[in-house]
Amino acid sequence: MSTVSDAGTTGSTRPRRSARAAGVDVLERTGLVLFLIALILWFTIDSTSGDIFTSGANIRQVLSNQSVTGIIALAMVAPLVAGYFDLSVAAIAGMASVTMAALVGTHGYPVWLSIVLTLLVAGIAGGVNGVLVARFKLNAFIVTLGTYTLIGGLLQLYTEGQSIANGIPESFGNWGSLTWLGVPRPFWLLIVAGLVLWYVLTQIPFGRQLESIGSNERGARLVGIRVDRTIFLAFVSSGLLAGVAGVLLTSRAGSADPTAGSAYLFPALAAVFLGATTLRPGKYNVWGTIVGVFVVAVAVNGFTLLGADAWVTPVFNGASLLAAVMISTLFARQRESMARKVLLDGFKREEPADPNTNELER
Amino acid sequence: MSGNPAPIPDPSLPSADDAHATSVVHQGRSVLLEIIGLSKRFPGTQALSNVDLRVRRGEIHALCGGNGSGKSTLIKILAGVQQGEPGGMIRVGDESSPADAVTPAFADSAGVRVVHQDLGLFPDLSVAENIALGSSFPRRRSGRIDWRRMRTNAEELIERFEIRASPKTLLRDLNRAIQTEVAIARALQGRESGHGGILILDEPTTALPAAEADALMRSLRRYAQAGQSILYVSHRLDEILRITDRVTVLRDGHLAGVHETADLDEDALTTAILGRSLAHEAAVKHVPVSSAGVPVLQITGLRAGPVRGVDLEVRRGEIVGIAGLLGSGRSTILRSIFGDLDREAGEIRVAGAVLPKGSQSAAISAGVAMVPEDRARDAAFLDLPVAANISASVIARYYAHLRMQDRKMTRDAASLMATFGVKAASPAVPINTLSGGNQQKAILARWLRRDPELLLLDEPTQGVDVGARAEIYRVVRDAADAGTAVLVVTSDVEELAAVVDRAVVLRGGRFVAEIAGSALLPQHLNELIYKDVPHVDSV
Ligand SMILES: Nc1ncnc2c1ncn2[C@@H]1O[C@H](COP(=O)(O)OP(=O)(O)OP(=O)(O)O)[C@@H](O)[C@H]1O
Ligand SMILES: [Mg+2]
Numbered sequence: 001m002s003t004v005s006d007a008g009t010t011g012s013t014r015p016r017r018s019a020r021a022a023g024v025d026v027l028e029r030t031g032l033v034l035f036l037i038a039l040i041l042w043f044t045i046d047s048t049s050g051d052i053f054t055s056g057a058n059i060r061q062v063l064s065n066q067s068v069t070g071i072i073a074l075a076m077v078a079p080l081v082a083g084y085f086d087l088s089v090a091a092i093a094g095m096a097s098v099t100m101a102a103l104v105g106t107h108g109y110p111v112w113l114s115i116v117l118t119l120l121v122a123g124i125a126g127g128v129n130g131v132l133v134a135r136f137k138l139n140a141f142i143v144t145l146g147t148y149t150l151i152g153g154l155l156q157l158y159t160e161g162q163s164i165a166n167g168i169p170e171s172f173g174n175w176g177s178l179t180w181l182g183v184p185r186p187f188w189l190l191i192v193a194g195l196v197l198w199y200v201l202t203q204i205p206f207g208r209q210l211e212s213i214g215s216n217e218r219g220a221r222l223v224g225i226r227v228d229r230t231i232f233l234a235f236v237s238s239g240l241l242a243g244v245a246g247v248l249l250t251s252r253a254g255s256a257d258p259t260a261g262s263a264y265l266f267p268a269l270a271a272v273f274l275g276a277t278t279l280r281p282g283k284y285n286v287w288g289t290i291v292g293v294f295v296v297a298v299a300v301n302g303f304t305l306l307g308a309d310a311w312v313t314p315v316f317n318g319a320s321l322l323a324a325v326m327i328s329t330l331f332a333r334q335r336e337s338m339a340r341k342v343l344l345d346g347f348k349r350e351e352p353a354d355p356n357t358n359e360l361e362r
Numbered sequence: 363m364s365g366n367p368a369p370i371p372d373p374s375l376p377s378a379d380d381a382h383a384t385s386v387v388h389q390g391r392s393v394l395l396e397i398i399g400l401s402k403r404f405p406g407t408q409a410l411s412n413v414d415l416r417v418r419r420g421e422i423h424a425l426c427g428g429n430g431s432g433k434s435t436l437i438k439i440l441a442g443v444q445q446g447e448p449g450g451m452i453r454v455g456d457e458s459s460p461a462d463a464v465t466p467a468f469a470d471s472a473g474v475r476v477v478h479q480d481l482g483l484f485p486d487l488s489v490a491e492n493i494a495l496g497s498s499f500p501r502r503r504s505g506r507i508d509w510r511r512m513r514t515n516a517e518e519l520i521e522r523f524e525i526r527a528s529p530k531t532l533l534r535d536l537n538r539a540i541q542t543e544v545a546i547a548r549a550l551q552g553r554e555s556g557h558g559g560i561l562i563l564d565e566p567t568t569a570l571p572a573a574e575a576d577a578l579m580r581s582l583r584r585y586a587q588a589g590q591s592i593l594y595v596s597h598r599l600d601e602i603l604r605i606t607d608r609v610t611v612l613r614d615g616h617l618a619g620v621h622e623t624a625d626l627d628e629d630a631l632t633t634a635i636l637g638r639s640l641a642h643e644a645a646v647k648h649v650p651v652s653s654a655g656v657p658v659l660q661i662t663g664l665r666a667g668p669v670r671g672v673d674l675e676v677r678r679g680e681i682v683g684i685a686g687l688l689g690s691g692r693s694t695i696l697r698s699i700f701g702d703l704d705r706e707a708g709e710i711r712v713a714g715a716v717l718p719k720g721s722q723s724a725a726i727s728a729g730v731a732m733v734p735e736d737r738a739r740d741a742a743f744l745d746l747p748v749a750a751n752i753s754a755s756v757i758a759r760y761y762a763h764l765r766m767q768d769r770k771m772t773r774d775a776a777s778l779m780a781t782f783g784v785k786a787a788s789p790a791v792p793i794n795t796l797s798g799g800n801q802q803k804a805i806l807a808r809w810l811r812r813d814p815e816l817l818l819l820d821e822p823t824q825g826v827d828v829g830a831r832a833e834i835y836r837v838v839r840d841a842a843d844a845g846t847a848v849l850v851v852t853s854d855v856e857e858l859a860a861v862v863d864r865a866v867v868l869r870g871g872r873f874v875a876e877i878a879g880s881a882l883l884p885q886h887l888n889e890l891i892y893k894d895v896p897h898v899d900s901v
Contacts, residue, residue: 202766203765204761204765204766205757205758205760207766208757208766209757211746212743212750215743215744215745215746216739216741216743219741221702221722222700222722222732222734222740223726223754223755223808224727224755226723282745
């Protein structure tokens with residue numbers, strides 16, 4: 001992470017800090033990661049859950065299970081950076097899953113062609129959201145809630161409520177169950193998706209443009225950013241990622257369930273918001289999102305092993321959403337009131353334009 | 363500006379007479395507001411160090427100082443929005459508090475009423491609701507909000523302050539000048555009775571054209587005569603000289619002096635603020651650009667909003683000003699050129715090529731740059747770093763070797779900050795931690811770094827201190843000398859007269875006059891602007 005130039009945060013610019021304030025800052029940035037580690041330790045040590053929790057099978061299970069959630073959560077990030085909700089990603093993933101199964105199974109297309117076509121369909125679905133939001137200026141939250149519901153319904157219509165399982169080739173159906181270097185392939189896919197999105201969001205101008213739009217859309221327009229196009233592309237990229245998640249979903253299940261996609265909405269939302277409380281606090285970010293996914297997943301997994309029932313999943317999804325909002329508000333206040341005052345004690349008064357101030361931490 | 367051949371002591375506003383000369387300072391008058399030993403530190407900046415301030419009853423007291431000298435910070439502490447450091451003391455009337463313990467509740471009960479620099483209004487609420495939020499919503503006996511009373515309260519205030527808006531209008535549909543009026547009305551409601559308390563205005567006139575500013579000056583004078591104490595912050599020296607009784611000057615967070623206004627003239631005040639005189643540097647040359655010069659901007663038959671058909675040419679190296687009243691369509695012209703507004707008719711050419719309607723990116727790639735009037739709404743990315751703000755116009759240039767070159771971006775931003783005198787702890791702090799004037803300079807840097815063919819400036823020096831104002835125009839002149847064509851709108855006619863090579867006067871949607879050379883005098887400009895019944899379109 002150290003090479004990520006966090007141009008968007010002030011934290012990286014503080015040359016010297018008092019111990020207390022530095023503590024707050026570090027805690028804020030790494031709190032969620034520490035929490036994840038603490039959870040893992042706890043479930044490992046606890047004798048009821050320990051053995052199973054640390055078994056290879058369970059770890060692989062969690063890693064690959066969460067990869068779909070993770071990619072769907074990542075799909076929400078780009079529009080959110082620009083200040084737009086995309087609730088439809090889970091439905092688009094479901095649609096991609098069904099499309100994939102139908103193409104490869106029902107119609108017998110080759111796998112590679114089916115993947116390409118599926119991603120195309122998912123990208124177009126994202127594009128439709130993008131047009132409605134960017135071109136027609138409709139409220140993104142409502143538009144994507146609409147497409148979420150609509151797609152769900154269309155899938156029911158198309159599949160008549162049945163799963164598509166026939167004719168899916170073994171090679172494709174098994175891909176998601178295999179491991180590479182001992183780690184499930186879906187997890188690798190998540191990491192690759194994360195890397196690509198991270199690159200797009202932080203290392204090319206597109207990401208900065210999204211960030212500007214998220215900060216001040218009119219201002220962005222007036223510095224020449226093609227706001228509509230950028231938002232449109234954010235939704236397309238979101239659709240594409242959701243498509244990847246859908247293909248993975250079909251591969252892992254060996255079939256496509258028309259209702260499977262929509263269940264991912266809330267876990268993904270929770271992950272994205274949790275992610276925004278960490279690493280680059282206050283900003284939606286890729287690695288934070290992935291950490292967020294696993295915080296919820298490990299908690300659910302651990303408590304299930306401790307004997308909790310079906311209630312645990314919704315409770316944790318809901319609780320983490322609330323916690324995410326609370327944490328960011330609390331810490332923002334901390335920053336305002338205390339950290340501001342204390343942080344730069346001993347920061348010698350400097351000439352305004354000292355270029356070195358930003359380099360000290362690198 | 364003091365370097366003009368004919369000194370212009372008269373602020374040249376048509377109805378200034380009654381606001382003048384009325385100020386009588388009673389030396390023995392008791393002190394209403396007293397601040398002793400106030401300090402405040404921000405990361406990287408000592409915003410205030412050991413500042414004292416005393417405001418007498420019924421006095422208009424000016425708080426002056428360059429950008430980032432700590433004026434707004436002092437006011438925020440007084441209002442309880444930020445905390446001072448231990449050791450300082452604040453007293454208002456009979457109530458006093460340590461500087462680190464001032465709360466909004468204390469400020470409120472002590473009668474501190476503030477119109478902050480950013481106005482603090484809610485754009486999505488109506489005028490009536492914004493006003494009601496300043497006190498508490500009127501309630502019925504049942505506890506429900508009494509909407510009818512809220513509306514009538516607002517109507518009364520709107521009438522009293524002559525605000526050109528209805529109670530139901532949403533704030534974001536109003537321009538800055540009217541928004542300022544709403545903010546002032548909100549702060550002053552229930553104050554006409556004039557019992558104690560202090561009204562604080564932080565640069566209320568930055569967005570106000572002369573006539574509106576003048577109206578405000580007169581009402582402030584009236585309140586002061588009724589016994590209201592006022593603490594007044596402005597970078598417009600003429601206002602300070604005209605209406606205030608005494609002046610406290612801050613420089614880099616230190617108390618630099620307290621003066622009786624009567625002892626000051628513009629030069630002396632400038633010197634007090636900057637610690638040096640501008641007299642020898644202020645003279646900006648007018649360059650008569652030969653009419654044979656290459657036209658960069660050619661407008662023919664432009665119609666948009668209040669603009670009813672104007673033609674204009676601006677040539678390479680020329681600085682042209684548009685003078686006119688609020689609502690006369692000055693900003694409309696700039697925004698149409700920049701593609702921020704769809705024009706109804708007319709042709710706009712930049713360097714010979716026709717600009718399509720409503721496309722900023724086309725305008726920008728043709729080499730047009732615009733510094734808009736409303737910084738917070740249209741220009742600043744408030745939560746992003748200064749570096750990102752300064753680089754926003756050239757962001758693609760920093761993509762090299764497959765990644766964003768953030769270090770280079772920060773380094774360049776730092777050197778531009780030095781060039782433009784942007785005072786900030788580092789290029790990486792969010793721009794909303796900068797003082798207002800420094801934000802403005804950062805936005806100017808954003809555009810001037812592109813070496814534009816055509817530079818459009820809408821009130822470029824709003825909130826900028828006297829020193830920096832001269833600096834900004836020097837930079838603009840340098841750009842012009844390097845070939846940029848500049849079109850500037852400013853409500854400050856003296857500034858206009860001092861910096862442009864040629865001015866056109868916009869009235870009733872048309873250019874009614876064009877003046878250059880020795881005719882370019884503030885009085886003359888004012889006569890042309892105000893001739894006839896002013897045709898005021900709202901917005
Ligand atoms: N929230 C903040 N965090 C960090 N620094 C701040 C913050 N607010 C103000 N400052 C710094 O404190 C100094 C004083 O700022 P202040 O806004 O009081 O200046 P000012 O006199 O009102 O200037 P202007 O005339 O430009 O409005 C500036 O250097 C500014 O950058
Ligand atoms: Mg200020």
